[in-house]
Amino acid sequence: MATHGAQPPPLLQNPGSTEDYCMGRMLVHSPGIWAVNTATNHFRFFAYSLPRMLGQLAVMFLLAELLHLLLKRFRLPRFVSELLTGIILGPTGVGRLEFTRKVLVMDQADxxxxxxxxxxxxxxxxxxxxxxxxxxxxxxxxxxxxxxxxxxxxxxxxxxxxxxxxxxxxxxxxxxxxxxxxxxxxxxxxxxxxxxxxxxxxxxxxxxxxxxxxxxxxxxxxxxxxxxxxxxxxxxxxxxxxxxxxxxxxxxxxxxxxxxxxxxxxxxxxxxxxxxxxxxxxxxxxxxxxxxxxxxxxxxxxxxxxxxxxxxxxxxxxxxxxxxxxxxxxxxxxxxxxxxxxxxxxxxxxxxxxxxxxxxxxxxxxxxxxxxxxxxxxxxxxxxxxxxxxxxxxxxxxxxxxxxxxxxxxxxxxxxxxxxxxxxxxxxxxxxxxxxxxxxxxxxxxxxxxDYSRTYSGYQKRDIQHNSANSELRLLTVAHRLEDVLAARKLFEVSCPYRESPLSIYSMFLVELVGRATPLLVDHQLGQRNASSNSRSQKMMDILRSFELQYLGYVYVQFFTSVSLPKFMHYDICSLGFDKQTSMIILPFHKKWNQQGKLIQDSNSIRTMNNNVLETAPCSVGILIDRHKIKNPQRMSSPVQHVAVIFLGGADDREALSYARRMSRSPSVYLTLVRFVPLDPDLYNDQWDAVLDAEVLKDMRIQAKHQDNILYREERVNEGAETALVVRDMQEVFDLILVGRRHTDDMPQLFGLSEWNEIAELGPIGDMLAVDTTLPVSVVVVQQQDTKTK
Structure with missing residues (x-):
C-alpha cells in the first residue's frame, strides 16, 4: 500500500513493481448520453456528484416553495417549510424508497x-x-x-x-x-x-x-x-x-x-x-x-x-x-x-x-x-x-x-x-x-x-372636525424627499396658525434600513444624531425651521427620523401620531411630476406605505398630491390662495371641510365650497349622514354670510359624468382642492366614476384629480379617523 509520502502513480505502471497504488474514481461530471464509452453509469446522470447535487437543489427549493405557499396560510414561517422539505426528502420520507435513494437522496459518502x-x-x-x-x-x-x-x-x-x-x-x-x-x-x-x-x-x-x-x-x-x-x-x-x-x-x-x-x-x-x-x-x-x-x-x-x-x-x-x-x-x-x-x-x-x-x-x-x-x-x-x-x-x-x-x-x-x-x-x-x-x-x-392595530383600541375622536376651533392643531407630516417637505410647508402656510390656535408640526423623515437588522427612530429634540444623516436631511429640517421662525410663537416644529424597512415604515408613522396625539397625518403622494407636468416618479413602496397608514392610522389622514412645480403660463402668480372643497357628503367630506374652514381664517385664502346635489335627493338614503351633513353645511352657510373670502355653491348633477365635467373646470381656477376619500356606493353623483378608478385609495374624485390633469393644482385627499374597527 502506498504511503502518504509516495509520488502519484504513473500513467502506465510497470509490471512487477513493488509498490501498490490505491486509486479511487471521483465521479463528478457526467460525460453525457452521446459519450463514446457506453458504460452503464454514463446513462445514469445522478450517479455523478455534480448532476446529483444540482438535482437535489432543484427539488429542495421547489418543494420548499410549494410547502411555504401552503403553510403560510396557517401562520407558519418559511423555516418550517425548509425543515419539512429536508425531512420529507430524507430517510423519514421518500428517502426510504429504493429508487429515490439511488437517484436523488445523498448517501453517507456524498x-x-x-x-x-x-x-x-x-x-x-x-x-x-x-x-x-x-x-x-x-x-x-x-x-x-x-x-x-x-x-x-x-x-x-x-x-x-x-x-x-x-x-x-x-x-x-x-x-x-x-x-x-x-x-x-x-x-x-x-x-x-x-x-x-x-x-x-x-x-x-x-x-x-x-x-x-x-x-x-x-x-x-x-x-x-x-x-x-x-x-x-x-x-x-x-x-x-x-x-x-x-x-x-x-x-x-x-x-x-x-x-x-x-x-x-x-x-x-x-x-x-x-x-x-x-x-x-x-x-x-x-x-x-x-x-x-x-x-x-x-x-x-x-x-x-x-x-x-x-x-x-x-x-x-x-x-x-x-x-x-x-x-x-x-x-x-x-x-x-x-x-x-x-x-x-x-x-x-x-x-x-x-x-x-x-x-x-x-x-x-x-x-x-x-x-x-x-x-x-x-x-x-x-x-x-x-x-x-x-x-x-x-x-x-x-x-x-x-x-x-x-x-x-x-x-x-x-x-x-x-x-x-x-x-x-x-x-x-x-x-x-x-x-x-x-x-x-x-x-x-x-x-x-x-395585533398591532389593537394599540389604538378605544382611541376616539382624534380628528380636526371634533377638535375645538381655538385649540392647538397637531399635524404629522411624512417626507421621503426634499420636495415632500416643500409641499408640506406650502400646505402649512395656508393652515392659518395664530396665537389662539397654534400649529404643532411633527416632521418624520423616512430612511430605508440597509445593512442593519434593527430599526431606528431618532428624536432630534433629544440631541440624537442619525448615523446615516446627511446634508439632504439637514436641508429638510432647515425648511421647516425657517417656517417656525416666520411664525414665531404660533408654530412649533419637532423633527424625527425613522430608519426602517419600507414595509414597516407605517408602524413608526402611526406610533408617532398616536404618541403625539395628532389630529391628521399628511402623507406624500407616490407620484411626482416635473415642471412640464411629466411623470418622473411612481413608487410602489410609497403607495403601499400610504395604504397601510390609511388602514391603521390613529387619527385622520391626508394624502397630499403636490403639483406646484408645474408651470402654467396662463395663470398669473398671486399672493392670494384659492382653495376649494368638493362636498358630496359623508365623514371624510366633513373632515375636509373642517380643515378648509380653518384655512379660511387667513385673509389671503379664498375658500369655495362646492356641494354636488343629486337631481333626485330621494336616491340618497343614508339618513344619519344626511343629518350630520346638513348641520355642517348650515354652519358653513352662516359663516359665508359674515366672511367675504368664503363662497358657497351648489351644483346639481344627474350622474358621475356631469360631476366629472364640473370637477375638471374647477382645476383651472383653484390652487388647492380638498376632497373626501370615501363615499357610499349608492351616491348618484358618482354613478359610473368607480369603473374608471385607477388609484383606489384616493376614491373616484381624488383619482380623477390625481390622474386627469397637468395643471398646477394641488390636492389633499382626506380620510377621517375610522373608529369603527378600533
Whole structure:
C-alpha cells in the first residue's frame, strides 16, 4: 500500500513493481448520453456528484416553495417549510424508497452538499453580524438590560450546576451519554439574535414596541451568553486535562483570534468607507476582499479552538454597519445567502432526520425531558423580569415566546455535535423535531396574540372636525424627499396658525434600513444624531425651521427620523401620531411630476406605505398630491390662495371641510365650497349622514354670510359624468382642492366614476384629480379617523 509520502502513480505502471497504488474514481461530471464509452453509469446522470447535487437543489427549493405557499396560510414561517422539505426528502420520507435513494437522496459518502451548506452558513452568520447594531446595547434602556441579564444568568447557572453536579445523581443515564445531555443543555441555554431578528420581520412587529424590545433584549442576551459560554468551555477544557495551562492557552488563543479579527477589520472597513464617495456604493473589489476575509476568519477561529462560525460572526460585528459598506455587503450578498445558501443548512439537516429507526426510547425520553425543562426555565427567565418591568402581560408572553424560539443557528450547533459524535442519529432527530415544534408554536402563538392595530383600541375622536376651533392643531407630516417637505410647508402656510390656535408640526423623515437588522427612530429634540444623516436631511429640517421662525410663537416644529424597512415604515408613522396625539397625518403622494407636468416618479413602496397608514392610522389622514412645480403660463402668480372643497357628503367630506374652514381664517385664502346635489335627493338614503351633513353645511352657510373670502355653491348633477365635467373646470381656477376619500356606493353623483378608478385609495374624485390633469393644482385627499374597527 502506498504511503502518504509516495509520488502519484504513473500513467502506465510497470509490471512487477513493488509498490501498490490505491486509486479511487471521483465521479463528478457526467460525460453525457452521446459519450463514446457506453458504460452503464454514463446513462445514469445522478450517479455523478455534480448532476446529483444540482438535482437535489432543484427539488429542495421547489418543494420548499410549494410547502411555504401552503403553510403560510396557517401562520407558519418559511423555516418550517425548509425543515419539512429536508425531512420529507430524507430517510423519514421518500428517502426510504429504493429508487429515490439511488437517484436523488445523498448517501453517507456524498459530502458536497454538506460543504455547500456550511459555506452558506458562514456568510449567513457574517451578514447577521453586519446587521447587528452594537450601539443598540448602549441605547437599550433598563428594561432590555434587566430582562437580558436575568434571561442569561438563570439558565446558565442552572445548566452549569446540573452539568457539574446534578447529572451524576441520575444513574439511569449512562456516563457515556452525559456529554450529549450537557451539549443539549448548553445549546438550549443560548439566545440567538439572528434567529430572533428574522422572526420579528416575519411576524411584522419589527417597528412595534414589542419588536424593538425583542431586538434589544436579544442582542444583550446573545452577546452575554456567548461570553459566559466561552469562559465556561475554556475552564472546562482545563479541568478535564487537569492542567491550568490549557485553560490559559485556550483563553489566550481566543482573545488573540478575536483581537486579530477586530483590529484588522475595523481599520480596514474605515479605510474602505473613506475611499468611497458619498452616495456611491462600495467598489466591487472591496466586496471580494470582505468575502475572502470571511473564509480567513473562519479558518482562524477553527484553528484557535473556537467553532468555525465564530470568526465570520466577529468579523461581521467589526465591520462598520450601515451605508456605505454594510449596506453594500447586504445588498450584494443577502439575496443569494438568505434565499439560497442559508436555507440549505436547514434542509440539509432535515435530510439527516430518521424517525423510522429509533431504538433507545428510554434515553429519548430523557432528551425530551431535558429540552422541555430548559425551555420552561428560559421562558420563566424572560417573562418574570418582563412583568416586573411593567411590560403588558400580552407583550410579556409574546416576548418570552420570541426570545425562546429556535432556528438555523441552533440547528448548526446540533449538526456540529452530530459530526463530532456527541449526538447519535436518534438524538439528533429528536432535537430537530423539537426545533420544528418550537418554531411553529412560537410563530403561531405570537401572530395570534399580538395585533398591532389593537394599540389604538378605544382611541376616539382624534380628528380636526371634533377638535375645538381655538385649540392647538397637531399635524404629522411624512417626507421621503426634499420636495415632500416643500409641499408640506406650502400646505402649512395656508393652515392659518395664530396665537389662539397654534400649529404643532411633527416632521418624520423616512430612511430605508440597509445593512442593519434593527430599526431606528431618532428624536432630534433629544440631541440624537442619525448615523446615516446627511446634508439632504439637514436641508429638510432647515425648511421647516425657517417656517417656525416666520411664525414665531404660533408654530412649533419637532423633527424625527425613522430608519426602517419600507414595509414597516407605517408602524413608526402611526406610533408617532398616536404618541403625539395628532389630529391628521399628511402623507406624500407616490407620484411626482416635473415642471412640464411629466411623470418622473411612481413608487410602489410609497403607495403601499400610504395604504397601510390609511388602514391603521390613529387619527385622520391626508394624502397630499403636490403639483406646484408645474408651470402654467396662463395663470398669473398671486399672493392670494384659492382653495376649494368638493362636498358630496359623508365623514371624510366633513373632515375636509373642517380643515378648509380653518384655512379660511387667513385673509389671503379664498375658500369655495362646492356641494354636488343629486337631481333626485330621494336616491340618497343614508339618513344619519344626511343629518350630520346638513348641520355642517348650515354652519358653513352662516359663516359665508359674515366672511367675504368664503363662497358657497351648489351644483346639481344627474350622474358621475356631469360631476366629472364640473370637477375638471374647477382645476383651472383653484390652487388647492380638498376632497373626501370615501363615499357610499349608492351616491348618484358618482354613478359610473368607480369603473374608471385607477388609484383606489384616493376614491373616484381624488383619482380623477390625481390622474386627469397637468395643471398646477394641488390636492389633499382626506380620510377621517375610522373608529369603527378600533
Amino acid at each position: 459530502f458536497y452538499m454538506g460543504l455547500l451548506s456550511k459555506i452558506g452558513f458562514l456568510f449567513f452568520i457574517f451578514l447577521s453580524g453586519v446587521k447587528m447594531d452594537l450601539g443598540l446595547i448602549s441605547r437599550s434602556g433598563v428594561k432590555a438590560w434587566t430582562i437580558g441579564v436575568i434571561a442569561v444568568a438563570i439558565p446558565h447557572f442552572i445548566f452549569i450546576c446540573f452539568s457539574e453536579v446534578g447529572i451524576t445523581e441520575y444513574p439511569q443515564i449512562h456516563r457515556y451519554r452525559w456529554s450529549a445531555i450537557r451539549a443539549i443543555l448548553r445549546i438550549q441555554s443560548q439566545f440567538s439574535f439572528p434567529v430572533i431578528a428574522l422572526l420579528v420581520v416575519d411576524l411584522k412587529v419589527m417597528n412595534s414596541e414589542l419588536g424593538r424590545l425583542s431586538l434589544a433584549t436579544a442582542l444583550v442576551s446573545d452577546l452575554l451568553g456567548t461570553i459566559v459560554m466561552a469562559i465556561y468551555v475554556n475552564v472546562k477544557m482545563g479541568s478535564m486535562t487537569a492542567m491550568t495551562v490549557v485553560t490559559v492557552q485556550a483563553f489566550v488563543s481566543g482573545v488573540v483570534c478575536v483581537a486579530l479579527i477586530v483590529f484588522t477589520a475595523r481599520p480596514l472597513s474605515a479605510m474602505i468607507i473613506k475611499r468611497t464617495p458619498e452616495g456611491r456604493p462600495v467598489d466591487k473589489a472591496y466586496i471580494i476582499l470582505m468575502a475572502f476575509l470571511v473564509f480567513f476568519a473562519s479558518l482562524l477561529s477553527d484553528n484557535a479552538g473556537m467553532s468555525f462560525q465564530y470568526g465570520p460572526f466577529i468579523l461581521g460585528l467589526a465591520v462598520h454597519g450601515g451605508p456605505p459598506l454594510g449596506s453594500t455587503l447586504v445588498d450584494k450578498l443577502d439575496t443569494i445567502v438568505s434565499g439560497l445558501f442559508g436555507p440549505l443548512m436547514v434542509t440539509f439537516a432535515g435530510m439527516k432526520v430518521n424517525l423510522c429507526e429509533i431504538y433507545d426510547m428510554e434515553f429519548i425520553g430523557y432528551v425530551w425531558l431535558a429540552m422541555l425543562i430548559c425551555y420552561f426555565i428560559k421562558y420563566l427567565s424572560v417573562i418574570t423580569p418582563a412583568i416586573a418591568c411593567k411590560v403588558p402581560i400580552t407583550d410579556a408572553i409574546s416576548l418570552a415566546f420570541i426570545l425562546c424560539t429556535q432556528g438555523v443557528v441552533q440547528m448548526s450547533f446540533y449538526l456540529n455535535n452530530t459530526v463530532n459524535q456527541t449526538f447519535d442519529e436518534e438524538t439528533f432527530s429528536m432535537l430537530v423535531m423539537a426545533i420544528l415544534i418550537i418554531a411553529s408554536v412560537t410563530h403561531f402563538a405570537v401572530a395570534s396574540m399580538y
